Amino acid sequence: MNVNRFSWFNITSLTLGFAFLYIPILLLIVFSFNESKLVTVWGGFSTKWYTSLLQNDGFMDAAWMTLKVAVVSATIATVLGTMAALVMIRGGLFRGRTLFSGMIYAPLVMPEVITGLSLLLLFVAVGWDRGFWTITVAHITFSMCYVAVVVSSRLVTFDQSLEEAALDLGCNKVSAFFQITLPIIAPSIVAAWLLAFTLSLDDLVIASFTSGPGATTLPMKIYSQVRLGLSPEINALSTILIVIVSCGVIVASLLTKRSALKKSQYEQQANASA
Amino acid sequence: MNSANKTQTDNLFTPWLSNSVEPLIRFENVTKKYGDFTAIDNLSLSIYEREFFSLLGPSGCGKTTLMRLLAGFETVTSGKVFIGGVEMSNIPPNKRPVNMMFQSYALFPHMSIAENIAFGLKQEKRSKKEIQRRVDEMLALVQLEAMAGRKPQQLSGGQRQRVALARSLAKKPKLLLLDEPLGALDKKLREKTQFELMNIQEELGMTFVIVTHDQEEAMTVSSRIAVMGHGQVMQVDTPDMIYEMPNSRYIADFIGDVNFIEGEFLGYKAYSAVDSTEAGIGSETESLAAIELATDQSTAASTDASNSLASFTTVVHGELLANSEKVLSEHDQVWLALRPEKVEISKTKPTGDYNMIQGKVWDIGYIGNTSTYHVQLFDGSIIKAQRVNRNRLNKRSITWEDEVWLYWNFDASVVLTE
Numbered sequence: 280m281n282v283n284r285f286s287w288f289n290i291t292s293l294t295l296g297f298a299f300l301y302i303p304i305l306l307l308i309v310f311s312f313n314e315s316k317l318v319t320v321w322g323g324f325s326t327k328w329y330t331s332l333l334q335n336d337g338f339m340d341a342a343w344m345t346l347k348v349a350v351v352s353a354t355i356a357t358v359l360g361t362m363a364a365l366v367m368i369r370g371g372l373f374r375g376r377t378l379f380s381g382m383i384y385a386p387l388v389m390p391e392v393i394t395g396l397s398l399l400l401l402f403v404a405v406g407w408d409r410g411f412w413t414i415t416v417a418h419i420t421f422s423m424c425y426v427a428v429v430v431s432s433r434l435v436t437f438d439q440s441l442e443e444a445a446l447d448l449g450c451n452k453v454s455a456f457f458q459i460t461l462p463i464i465a466p467s468i469v470a471a472w473l474l475a476f477t478l479s480l481d482d483l484v485i486a487s488f489t490s491g492p493g494a495t496t497l498p499m500k501i502y503s504q505v506r507l508g509l510s511p512e513i514n515a516l517s518t519i520l521i522v523i524v525s526c527g528v529i530v531a532s533l534l535t536k537r538s539a540l541k542k543s544q545y546e547q548q549a550n551a552s553a
Numbered sequence: 554m555n556s557a558n559k560t561q562t563d564n565l566f567t568p569w570l571s572n573s574v575e576p577l578i579r580f581e582n583v584t585k586k587y588g589d590f591t592a593i594d595n596l597s598l599s600i601y602e603r604e605f606f607s608l609l610g611p612s613g614c615g616k617t618t619l620m621r622l623l624a625g626f627e628t629v630t631s632g633k634v635f636i637g638g639v640e641m642s643n644i645p646p647n648k649r650p651v652n653m654m655f656q657s658y659a660l661f662p663h664m665s666i667a668e669n670i671a672f673g674l675k676q677e678k679r680s681k682k683e684i685q686r687r688v689d690e691m692l693a694l695v696q697l698e699a700m701a702g703r704k705p706q707q708l709s710g711g712q713r714q715r716v717a718l719a720r721s722l723a724k725k726p727k728l729l730l731l732d733e734p735l736g737a738l739d740k741k742l743r744e745k746t747q748f749e750l751m752n753i754q755e756e757l758g759m760t761f762v763i764v765t766h767d768q769e770e771a772m773t774v775s776s777r778i779a780v781m782g783h784g785q786v787m788q789v790d791t792p793d794m795i796y797e798m799p800n801s802r803y804i805a806d807f808i809g810d811v812n813f814i815e816g817e818f819l820g821y822k823a824y825s826a827v828d829s830t831e832a833g834i835g836s837e838t839e840s841l842a843a844i845e846l847a848t849d850q851s852t853a854a855s856t857d858a859s860n861s862l863a864s865f866t867t868v869v870h871g872e873l874l875a876n877s878e879k880v881l882s883e884h885d886q887v888w889l890a891l892r893p894e895k896v897e898i899s900k901t902k903p904t905g906d907y908n909m910i911q912g913k914v915w916d917i918g919y920i921g922n923t924s925t926y927h928v929q930l931f932d933g934s935i936i937k938a939q940r941v942n943r944n945r946l947n948k949r950s951i952t953w954e955d956e957v958w959l960y961w962n963f964d965a966s967v968v969l970t971e
Contacts, residue, residue: 443626444659446646448673448724462663545706552700552709 304521311514318509328515338516341500345480348411348496352418353475359419360426360475361468367427368434386424394421395488402489409491417489418482422475429474433467566776568601575638577602577728577760578623583632585618585784592618594784595632602727605754605761607771610781611807616764619781620730623762624653637727647676652726656733658717660705666716667692667701673724691719694753711742718750722757731763735770747773768808772796780804796892801971805890810925812893812936814966816873818885873908877968888969895965896938898926899958900951907960910936914955926951928959 311329315322332338367380386394398417402409441463445455461468483498490499501513568574576599585593592615600606608616621627622634625646634641637650652673660669670691674684692698695715705713714734721729734750735743751774754761765771771778772792779789780803788800799805802813875889903909915929919942926938938959951957 438657438659440655440657440659441661443624443646444653444655444661444720445672446626447624447651447653448720449647449676451645451647454676459661463661542706545704548703548707549709549712552707552712 307514308518308521311511311518313511313514316511318511318514328511329519332512332515332519335512337495338497338500338512341495341497344411344494345497348414348418348486349476349479352415352422352479353472355415356419356423356475357426357468357472360423360471361430363423363427364431364434368431383424383427386421387428389421391421391482391484392488395485398485399488409489410494413489413491414486414494414496417485418475418479421485422478425474425478426471429471430464430467433464437464566603568604569599569777574601576600576635577604577637578762579633579635580619580622581633581635583619583622583634584630585615585622585627586630591784593622593629596784596786598779598786598789600760600762602760603758604776605751605774606763607775607778608762608764608781609766609768609771609778609807611766614781615784616766616781617732620653620732620762620764623728624651624730625649650727651730652721652724652728653730653732654717654721654734656736658705658713658737660713660716660720662705665702665704666697666708669705669716670720670723672720677724687723691723694722695719710737711746714738714746718753722753722759725757726759728760728762731761733764733766735765735767743770744773750774772808780807782807798967799890799969802888802890802969805967805969810893810937810939812891812896814873814889814891814936816887816889818881818883818887819872820883822874873966874963875908875966875968876964879968879970881968881970885970889966890969891936891961891966893925893937893939894923896936896959896961898928898938898940898951899960900955902958903960907962908966909958909960911956911958912936914951914953914957917953926957928957 310318310321312324312326313320313322314325314327363383367376367383370376395417398413398420402413407413437460441459442455445459446452450458481498482496483502486496486499490496495503497516501516504510504513568576578598578600580596580598583593583596584591594615596615596619608619610616618627622629623636623641625641625644628642641649661672664672667688670688671684674687679687688701689698692701695718697712697715697719700708700712700716705716708716714737718734731750735746738746747770750761761774763771763774772795775792777789777791778795779786780795781787782803788795788804790798795804796808799808805811805813873889881887897903897907910930912928912930914926915935916927918925918927921942923939923941926940927935928938929935936959
């Protein structure tokens with residue numbers, strides 16, 4: 280099987296696959312350094328769109344708003360979602376458990392338009408002024424479900440006897456949770472927070488439904504700008520976002536690699552000391 | 554060798570025979586149900602201070618549930634559990650004078666070995682200095698001083714087991730529960746650790762209750778064993794009594810290897826050990842005709858069981874004799890439980906007072922120090938006889954297909970009625 284690892288067929292399909300995935304992004308990055316005002320015509324290298332982007336208050340306000348919404352909604356969603364996961368996994372077989380867990384997971388498959396619309400109706404009915412808080416609440420409602428899924432998949436494999444050992448050694452239930460369970464499942468909670476954070480950053484549909492005047496998120500801003508005509512500033516903004524995301528991915532994979540290395544070192548030590 | 558040692562210590566330490574000693578643990582008619590499933594069925598049991606007590610049984614027999622009731626992780630459906638005279642139903646695990654060593658060891662992966670051991674002491678808000686002293690003491694006890702700063706993942710299985718033990722001993726509990734503590738270790742290490750556990754228990758003068766499915770382990774470490782089955786205690790006794798005097802076929806079969814010979818009780822025969830050679834019982838056991846003879850004789854015999862032998866008939870083996878303290882009535886269905894190592898095997902017909910059966914060697918199980926001869930009787934059933942291989946294998950006198958005599962003393966078997 281190894282003989283034809285670099286056969287012409289494999290190389291072609293690899294090239295085509297990556298080209299399909301990355302040519303659009305590469306184009307975007309290249310054109311963000313375009314001198315010309317026309318997005319699709321190359322007019323020489325320049326960083327002027329980056330400077331003009333930083334001076335564009337509309338974009339900067341939208342970015343700041345998005346970040347605030349993402350941080351607040353991810354944090355609250357993580358707390359609520361973790362609590363939901365704990366009840367679902369630890370609560371035993373109480374009456375209506377299947378119904379409850381179904382209701383937690385249902386928003387995952389619900390079309391965003393419907394979620395957005397229903398929340399809009401709710402906010403209007405309650406008479407809540409639309410703005411930062413309505414977007415945040417909307418984001419909490421859907422990202423909470425993702426958090427619950429991520430955290431409960433970790434809790435399923437959590438060795439319950441660890442918590443029992445803590446009880447046995449004199450902890451009450453609350454302190455056993457904070458001293459033992461929480462530190463051990465912390466990586467999955469961090470992962471869930473990051474997921475909630477990205478979902479919120481990413482969201483256009485629900486934010487459009489639930490935002491009001493003066494509360495525009497970055498995806499909404501980009502979308503409305505594009506409708507008015509492509510500006511090279513948007514390319515610059517997108518490039519910055521791509522760089523941030525890539526850095527995140529690289530850091531995450533380095534951390535994973537390091538922990539895998541540490542684990543294999545531990546195992547060697549364990550074998551050596553046996 | 555172990556059981557001999559045990560018998561000696563048991564002469565010194567037998568609180569369960571005394572009426573004046575208050576048990577440390579008392580189960581009173583305890584029942585535990587999970588839905589429709591009954592894990593513990595109306596169980597009563599007493600365990601005394603300084604005992605090394607084993608709960609032994611196959612998986613699903615309720616032994617782990619019993620232990621979790623003691624630790625406080627489960628609550629009884631009905632009945633009462635007392636520890637040190639205090640009723641435990643409303644006392645949560647963290648308030649009980651009990652610590653547990655978990656089967657999975659349950660070491661906290663985000664803490665070092667020293668932090669693991671210190672955990673229980675920290676919950677009690679003891680001073681830093683005192684905690685440090687106690688942790689050092691525990692590390693010395695389990696010989697892991699050099700590993701104090703390591704994480705559990707950096708230790709071998711045997712070392713983790715010792716850390717778990719140290720952590721559960723750190724708070725000096727009255728009672729230590731051990732849930733299959735050696736299950737994850739390989740055989741050699743397990744045997745070594747068994748003796749370490751016994752030494753530690755003796756040194757600290759604590760009460761250990763251990764759950765295990767390994768009968769050899771239970772026999773080695775315990776002062777007493779409770780053999781469990783179907784949510785009930787089938788027999789509680791010292792290891793030697795469990796082995797030599799099982800009270801049912803379940804026990805005899807669960808502990809060690811055993812032959813069962815089914816038969817019917819005929820009656821008692823007078824028998825005196827002194828003039829046993831003159832009794833001539835052996836010669837009467839060859840044919841079915843002898844059984845009638847034996848029955849006739851038994852009517853005249855004393856029915857005092859202590860100095861007479863019970864006589865049984867079996868469909869194919871003729872009349873067999875056995876000591877029995879049980880009071881039996883004629884035609885009772887009984888089983889003789891016979892340990893393979895108590896059955897002698899010979900090519901020539903033995904002389905003397907024995908139960909004898911003739912058969913043919915069907916198979917030989919050789920495991921080095923001993924060989925087990927599977928002897929097929931004329932009805933096709935198999936009786937196992939074990940022999941210590943004192944001679945080299947090539948000098949073995951008995952081999953496959955040989956016609957042999959199996960014989961055993963009248964007191965070698967145990968008479969069982971259930």
